[in-house]
Amino acid sequence: MKLFKIISLIVIVILIIVVYLQYPRLNIIAGYAAKNMSSNVFISNRKVAVINATDNNVPSIKLAKTEVDVKTKLTTSSVFGLLSRKALFRKGQGSVVIDNDFDIHQNFLIPKRTANTSNLAYPYGTGAPSDSVFTNINYSNLTAAIENGFVENNKEFQKKTRSILVLYKGHLIAEKYAKGFDKDSKFLGWSMAKSLLATIMGVLEHEKGFDIQKPVIESLRLKDWKNDNRSKITTHHLLKMISGLEWEEDYAKISDVTKMLFMERDMTQSQVNKELEFEPGTHFNYSSGTTNLISGILRSQFKTQQEYLDFPYTELIDKIGMNSMLFETDMEGNYVGSSYAWATARDWAKLGLLYLNKGNWNGTQLFNESWAEYTTTPTKQSKNEYGAQFWTNTDGFIPDAPKDMFYADGYHGQRIFIIPSKELVIVRTGLTHKNRTGSYDIMNSLIREVVGSIK
Template structure:
């Protein structure tokens, strides 16, 4: 019996080793874990155990061992004592996963931040939201819909961290999971893509950008890739090769957990389709766009400042932090943190078609542009925003569009209902009933 048990154990170890070797190299595991622990701890002050049991509860990431250095603001991680990786926190830039060549003593630039100081209530100022009761809302039905988005005591299936509902600029429902509140900063993952795209809309409004022009990439100048426009990139419709798969070593995971300069990753990819006719979701494209944004400014300081001065701080998203790669570029695909209320402000900016308390940050036409289906997406994708034009959520309005992120981060914008709905958590569509949540919220508005 003991011999059989030993054979079984040995077989399990071999199978696990083979899986890791072919799908998740040990340094990818330690890289993911180091970055996650460092960001969660130093940006949102979460305890290590909370991060490891929550954010790091992904596939084989639990195999990693993490050590936090509070003085150096550094996390060192390994797997079975092997393949050590490090992630460092730098004020103003967030956490960066670093390699052995990275000089942590080298001086670095940080974005200049300006905090709005007004006596206005949320969302346009720093004061608490006004209590407003709308006669056309069934608050009992609304409460049921929002409460159902959270796990009951003893459950761990929906794993929702926050739900916020805004109607006509007023918070009508707000609920948080255990360990989270209105001050908690939560990673938006790919919702960052929508932030990146918005920077292009703002530059176009300012007359400094024409998205219909060909992408300014020198490496493409003498081949068929020269036909790719910024518009194609915003639509994820460049035709460039890219594999977006987080279950194994892929283009996306290699970029996020190995590359020094993430803005260059997709530049070297060949065409496998035709521009504007080959939709393919790509985080490499978003970081390439971040690199294109860098080219619009004479200095790196101006590039760092612009994201905040002309968008993030402009609308009072003061909790937001966009993290950078080792080369100092914003990771425009994946790494931005903010409170749920600040994520909601971003949704409100689009609900109001670029107008923020009287100031037009981007043209009204830009909101229509990002919410118009791109070729080949079957009505589910626009310009760095996801759409419901094809009825993905059958019980939600078709004009709904959203900023989406890994593990079910969502900022839903529903113009026809004057609604913004934010959900933050750790589960995707397959495990969380987003359609049911939206149906219940929209259904609470009396006709």
């Protein structure tokens, strides 16, 4: 009996230690599960059971038990009953993981929207895509290329492709969806939101003369930055991810990015509070915190939050008819430019087409042509892989793709590929659980086959 008590005590102590050490991780697991469920249910109109069986059925996250209250728009996730997190859906601002101090009954501002109701054919209107036939396209090969993008032929991991769409010379020439998805399904872009935010900054430059070369401290009151070399950091440095600020971008553990996305009230401040590791402009470090700091700079350009919330929609998103788009905010009402924008594959393709046309949308210039060149010019410190919130293929990282290709790149294999030399935009969404390099085996094949079908 005495031995049993000793063993039981040891087991209890071990459990206490494990829970203590893993508690912060449980916080992030529950936060992710709640946020992901909330957005999928209330934005993408998907079923709870389906999300539990797919999106949340991944290592660690599947440990959470999640419940949705449709009436209150509250989603609650708990892990082993030890810790629970809540996410709230707000009309116009999307879902957000909340803390215990968050007032769910407050009045939330709603961004001003003006839907594009033009009867022009897609992509410039809401009409059906025009039935265009190009003699230089081998449609059998194109169809095979799209079909291959959905075929599961790798034992190590599954593609889990959800949509593939191809625009050629502004015409929809191919489109396919996995079971359960269609042209009206909204997909989370993850880091494709970075490219969206960069575009908004380009519009800000075009319309209001915003200067990306000015120090950040001229836009934001950052007292601590005035006393060291952080005072030299410009919006240009942030866009190019060469600010020199500390940041750890690792989604597999407790890191700067996971703490920011699932624990912070104001995500524009996560990067602000970091110290310099390198002189500004000398070192590339991919950072979602950096992008959310840019979102804070954007907000500083307006007198009111309502103006800030309206600007992306009235001056970009609605102007190009991305009617399905919802750009989510954090607890303080800041756009989460690093990660949280939802839209249909067709609407994501419109962003790519805007860049293919160097900022011109059906005759209206939304950002300067020089901005398109700036965002796609490779940053030397990134080994020529990164432009300004877009990735580039200048040095052939994707070997079978044209070197003038650039692209928006999101977690789990969300992509918008823009290929100027071929007049192509390719959108691919999915749930691919593979690191960035590994997932490019899928992307490389898709691009090679699509490009190869056009003579």
